[in-house]
Amino acid sequence: MISQPALTVVKDTLPVIGSAIGDITPVFYDRMFTARPDLLRDLFNRGNQAQGEQQKALAGAIAAYASLLVSEDVPNIDAMMSRIANKHASLGITEDQYPIVYEHLFAAIGEVLGDAVTPEIVDAWTEVYWDMAHTLIRAERELYARHEVSPGEVWNDLLVARRRQESPNTVSLVLSRPDGGVLPKARPGQYVSVQVELPDGAHQIRQYSLTRATSRESWTVTVKAEPGRAEAGIPAGEVSNFIHGNVFEGDRIRCSLPYGDLVVEDAETPLLLVSAGIGCTPILGALNDLVSKESQRPVTVLHADQSMAAHAHRHEMAQLVDQLPGARMHHWYEQLGARTTTETIHEGFIDLAEVDVAADAQVYLCGPPPFMKAVRRGLDELNVPAGNIHFEVFGPDTWAAVPEMQPA
Missing domain, CATH: 2.40.30.10 (Translation factors)
Structure with a gap:
């Protein structure tokens, strides 16, 4: 638990620290990879580092966590923390790696903010870091235990x-x-x-x-x-x-070992499975599971892609939907070529107004971030409860703290 004096300091300094995190994180990663080049070589995604995506993800996570501690009027970040813990478990992250991040992160804070960072501020934000770290460590231990393995043995x-x-x-x-x-x-x-x-x-x-x-x-x-x-x-x-x-x-x-929290639970409520591009892969996992269980559940599958030729697993997805008596599917293609539109094949971008969405549907969403944000806005317009919307992020969760993507 974070002490009350530390919470007061964090609340007072959050605007300054939060606005500087974008400058702090590149310095942090540069310091850490200089000291530990093996981490960039064998653990961190070099492509995401080259684009700066991982820096954005870390900045968003820390800012969101600190905001949650000092204010009740912020999005719930449980889903974000769950995604981080599952990703860490799939990488075999262990407790002894958190001090490495702490050392170089706080050295970067001092380098960027200089004398403005007093010992009192360092102590308060140290409490924030370790509160977040121990929350993740506990979650990761539970994830390892589910597979009955020691931490990191994945x-x-x-x-x-x-x-x-x-x-x-x-x-x-x-x-x-x-x-x-x-x-x-x-x-x-x-x-x-x-x-x-x-x-x-x-x-x-x-x-x-x-x-x-x-x-x-x-x-x-x-x-x-x-x-x-x-x-x-x-x-x-x-x-x-x-x-x-x-x-x-x-x-x-x-x-x-398998991890991830975009899990389609067994239930009788209607399902809405929405994907774009390679985001169809977890949706296929869900459809295969439903078929194997001979599910009678109402299922609506919506998929968007550039073209039929680019649509991976197009035939398999159609076959799976055909095997589910309560399932139906719609496609949207940016380019249909010589093909004509039908009741279920549409040209252009996905439009929820063209399908019936059950008010109590459990929604599972995966695709590029702009696509998911657009679909989320459409679901809001249909008054789908935020708690019914589940999504997976391919790559760093750079937009996890965006309110419009947060479950209630």
Whole structure:
């Protein structure tokens, strides 16, 4: 618990610290990676670092957490903390790594703010950091315990049993244990981390949703190649592109235990599953689970993509919906080409006004942040309760503190 004097100092200094976090975090990462280059090489996503995305995520998380401590009129950040804890668990983060972050973060605060940072301010914000850290550590211990493993012991070498092209830039990999044994239990909508050794010796890690995990004999993941856009400062995807060019049937690949909190729970209430692009992957995991359980639940599936050709798993998604008696599906494509629109195939961007959304629907949402924000606004206009809306973020949660994306 944070002391009352510390809370007073944090409340008084939050505007200054909060406005400076964007300047502090680049200095923090530079200091930490200079002292510990292994962390950038083998743990942190180098692509996100190059774009500054991880800095934005850390800044948003700290500011949101501090705001919650000193004010009741802020969005609930439980969902954000849960996403962070699940991501940490999938990376094998352990308690002894938090002091490393603390050392370099507070050195960066001192470097950026100088004499303005008094010992009293340092002590107060130290309490904030460790309160947030211990909240995450407790959550991560629980996540490790669910799989009955020690903290950090999440990695296994799996066999690529099958590889299939799903669209021009996506492939799916069917993974199994080399000894033929059973895999850990996964829940619909979860992901695994995949670690590969790149040509420069780095061991980079990325997360991929489980599109099928209904059997303990195999898992399926889908990997999208990312060519990068130099004009926008977006580097090519290191891990995804490496997998596309180098990982085939019979190879082994290092995977974590399954984590993630975008889990579709068993219930009878209507489901609304909304995705765009590669965001269809956790939705496929949910659909496969529903089919395996012969669910009678009302399900509406909405998917947006650039074109039919770009839509990964298009045929599989349609087959799964056909197997669910209470399910229906709509597509939106930015480019339909010579195809004509129908009652369920639309041209342009997703429009919730064209479908019936049940007032009590549980909504699961995954796709690029601009898409998800647009859909969230549409759900608000339909008066869907914020607590019914669940979403997954691919990459750093840079917009977790944005009120319009927060559940109540």
